[in-house]
Amino acid sequence: MNEAKGHALSLRGLSKKYGEFVAVSDVSLEVGRGEFLTLLGPSGSGKTTILMAVAGFVAPSAGAILLDGRDITPLPPEKRDFGMVFQGYALFPHMTVAENVTFPLRVRGMSRAERDAKVRGALDLVQLGAFADRLPKQLSGGQQQRVALARALVFDPALLLLDEPLSALDKKLRAELQEELKALHQRVGRTFVNVTHDQEEALSLSDRIAILNHGRLVQAGAPGELYERPRTRFVADFLGKSNFLDGMVHGATASGFALEAGAVRVAVRLPDGAAAPPEGARTLLSLRPEKVALLAEDEGAENIAEGRILSFAYLGAGFSLRVATEHLGEIRAVLPAWKAPIAPAEGLPVRLGWAADAAVPVLEDAA
Template identity: 55%
Template structure:
């Protein structure tokens, strides 16, 4: 895994800014390093700047300020077709009048490869995505999942060192999307190609990536491997955007080396890890994952919750309750032998450990 400040990056954004109107920056002073062979996902809500960054890397948008480097060389002034980058889009972008084989051969023809070499590479790429028998079909004769496989094969057929993917699975149904996530992940592992992937789907980002760059308001809010993003969010936006999260707003009343004491509006006092909060008197947002809450008094931070809603999800029960003034407080109760069955309307003990509760910026 590559450190963000390393100079041996395969892809580098150096102080990159982008404005469409000369006033509002949609990308603000982006510094990002991506290692060779890495799978990096740009994740964020609509308008956060992630797709603009991908389009600047592809060459379809130009940076207002700063440099973009590929393998150490600036590419700001190199047109898209000369960057040698593979692209996969949500809408597949296949040529409807060409067969599958012709679609894959096109980027090879542009690069001047002979017919026999083109045919060999096309069949190799189709076999790679298990679509070898579909070479003679047209895109309209394929399902959405099959078209996406062909789009993926076309992006890889000329053996680029970098592949960019912009919401490539967004048009697929849930089951096929999840299947394709693993297929792309395994292809990446087998080929060792560098992938920059854009999505707004946080579960997709966690499933596929070596590292995830979480974007909001034109900036990277946090850049880390998936488990670190989920377990150790650095601010309230990341905590709320990645996975399900319980949010409790309060005021810091005491501070130790690594922990703070926080008063909540309903009079409850809790201890939390001091991650990104101010000193005594400052407002803070506490972040607590639903699976880290116990329905007993076994952990140091203790209170009660009033059960509002129960949703059966197979392996667990999603219990929404009112806790410490938050009516959207969620506890995930494992659907396993020995776990008690809650009822809507009942009051129950809840508790959590200090190290599982993170004191972040006030949101």
């Protein structure tokens, strides 16, 4: 992570109410210098309200926003010196690419020579130097978004705020722009705060992700940490797909326990430093479908469940299977399509297996 030009952002007990409706509730979050942080959550989770509060367009009902330790909560948007990229690009249709990118410099009263040099640098940064004289309508959606990025970065902002910047693009172009945006962040070394509801985008772009639900911060951490060690059912279910196994804790030790679910026991091995739930406690496990393997008739595993395929879907790289088991309910598994060991069919009997460290305990979400 490049910290040379980045600024640190702190949210301290941030809340926002609209009458009786609580949009954001007591959110505290630290964003490191030069970090790419994504606010992720479903519609209505509060992520855009937080971004608008950071930008200065929404006044918090309580709490504070600090930049490098300085309270900026009372400052109007124009005094915060933040760049912003919107979902719909917000380019001026009558201005050329260069004129659009020049606009924030003109507002700041910069000399023409300095403006021209900065605009050339910003357009080169997003690989649009040859498009300076074109109008927005002459550009593709991806090119328009790159112009918006150049305009937001041209005045060297303290933070770059991104409000679902890729959601208007088709899937292939969105994937390409994700790679470009990640590379751009590494080149410029600025602090980026991004808002999205797209889990794949959050995982691929971010240094850290803050997951929100009903206006509350549920969990924050590196993408791999959140995916592999979700704390709650909501995080496990929202960030990717998960199976959930419900049962009672039996034989708890320092390294793991068995989950009694009906007539079967599921072996659970805990990571170093993790504490097992209390003996006899009702516990929920999260098991990712890609960690469930299809076993041959004579093949063993630490955990085995037999069942029949309820349905399957071909996804290109693999098959997604829904398997009905007698004691653990429905289990989803992902099977590589290339040289698949079986041809999936509804009703086909299968044996599923997974390692003891594949499933992790998660908390049920508060009502």
